[in-house]
Amino acid sequence: MTLILRGGKIIDGTGAAPFLGDLVITEDRISAVGPSAETPPGATVVDATGHTVLPGLIDPHVHITWGETITNPRSWTAFSTLTTEQEAGFLDVTSKAARQFAEGAYIGRETLRAGFTTVRDVGVAAGYSDVVLREAVKNGFLGGPRILASGGGIAMTGGHGWDLGVVEADGVEAVRLAARTQLKAGADVIKIFATRAGLAGEVPGGPEFSIEEMKVICDEVRQRGKHTAAHAVGAEGIKRAVLAGVDTIEHGCYIDEEAAELMAERGTWLISTLHPYDRQATRATALGYPPYAAARSAEIMEVYPRNLRMAIDRGVKTALGSDSGIPGLTPHGENAREIVLFSRLLGVSPVEAIHRATGAAAESIRIGGTVGTLVPGKLADVLMVRADLETDIEAVLDLDNIRYVIKEGATVIANGEWKI
Known part of the structure; x- marks a missing residue:
């Protein structure tokens, strides 16, 4: 045909x-x-x-099994909007993984409707619900984008993401086991929470895992022909992750010149996520987030576009991720807002922004030989x-x-x- x-x-x-x-x-x-x-x-x-x-658009940073969509503001997962006593009982007795799979089936369809034919899920999927969703789409049971799945991700005990269903592990042997377990379950990518979030703590985006811990994870993943993604907001954590051998840096808000030069030298990808910080800077308080969230996001947005521009000018390979799935902030189906923001805030042409959401995005997640252009x-x-x-x-x-x-x-x- x-x-x-x-x-x-x-x-x-x-x-x-x-x-x-x-x-x-x-x-x-x-x-x-x-x-x-x-x-x-x-x-x-x-x-x-x-x-x-x-080309079909590619989003290398989503949370496809939780959060709202642009057509449905209700969510069974994360910060649930189900409030009645009957609904609360439902949440108590049903599996979070099952709920995430059901929600992900709807989210996947909405994502495909928005023109995104490939996404990479980057952590906090309960019970490997993103892996199951990937297989359901691949085998024709559900309509949705091509999915690269990560499972829950790995964080240090009490580190960023500990309350979102990630695997907590400390020390080289514990993180090695965590990586092997997630690979055994079918993960395409292992998400490492290398730093704190950008909105909390005395040092926003401060480092968490050591270089040695992350290197063990990267070595295990590379031996299986898979790749790694590191949540890394602050400059020190970015540098540690790059030295450990991580393939993609997620967010990178406070990247400095030393980190950028290191990334360019080693060929590490940077995944821009302007969308959530832009939204939090203006809507966090109205949506019930703590007051500091809006202030910290505004601080980030003062420097983030400039830091991205600096990194690109120093040769850092960059692709665009929407961080879709954050409750109230980044609904699925609006993934393309990252493309619009990147073009507007960095002053790049729409053609360049589209390249970073298609051909470059495909290369960043190692599927450039089959899709993206x-x-x-x-x-x-x-x-x-x-x-x-x-x-x-x-x-x-x-x-x-x-x-x-x-x-x-x-x-x-x-x-x-x-x-x-």
């Missing part, structure tokens, strides 16, 4: 200049991209005039948006503009309507 998206503005995800042309999909692969394509017998042709055709031979993960995203990047936030979503050659959204 052949599908042709004809006459759209093509942003191919490589960072190259857009052009008007045709995209041809044959079975599950991109077979041609160029100014003009022949129409083979039996091909389906979609008029893409006035639309942007780009509109290149013949790659899997056909494709998005068609009713707007010129080169000049109006905010149009990607309006779901009505998401006209076609294609995942591995299968059309899941056509003319804005579900096909599965």
Whole structure:
């Protein structure tokens, strides 16, 4: 079966200049991209005039089994919004992992509807609910994005994330066992909580794990052909994680020049997450978060865009993550807001921002050989948006503009309507 998206503005995800042309999909692969394509017998042709055709978006930092969506403000997990006595009893007697799986099934569908065909879940999934969700999507039981799963993640005893279902471990042998256990359960990536959060404590984002502890985790993961992601907010924790061999640094709000140069030298990726801090700076108090949350987020947003710009200028490879799933702040389905913020706050072109949410994002999570760019031979993960995203990047936030979503050659959204 052949599908042709004809006459759209093509942003191919490589960072190259857009052009008007045709995209041809044959079975599950991109077979041609160029100014003009022949129409083979039996091909389906979609008029893409006035639309942007780009790779399916990739979000390397989500929490896909908890939190709200843009269409459903209720959540069974994390800070639950279920309040009646009957609902409270339900929470007491049911498995959190089962609830997260059910919620993740809905979240996955909403994420795919927003144009994200791949996500990487980065921790706090109870009972490996993200691993089960990954398999359900992969085997066709559920509609959703391609998922790279991490399970619960690993934190030191009492460290950041201890109350969110992570595995607590201290010392090299304990963290080795924790890593092996999560790999055995099917994790694609191991999340390491290398620092405190950016909003609490006397030293925001202060270091927690030692280099030796994180190195053991990285060595175990690398031997299995998987990769690691480190929650790292402060500069010292970032440097420790990089020296330990971590593959991606999540957040990196207080990255300094020394850390940036170390990351560039070692090829460590930085995953930008402007979205949650931007929201917390303005909405935390109204949503019931402690008063310090808004103040600390405002402090972070004073320096974070500038620090990201510095890191990029020093050669740090950077991709964009939304941190979707934080209750009240980053609802699933609004993942593309990170793209908009990155373009606006760092002053980069929409084409560059899209590159960091497609081709670069795919490389950051080690799937760049199969998806992320509109290149013949790659899997056909494709998005068609009713707007010129080169000049109006905010149009990607309006779901009505998401006209076609294609995942591995299968059309899941056509003319804005579900096909599965």
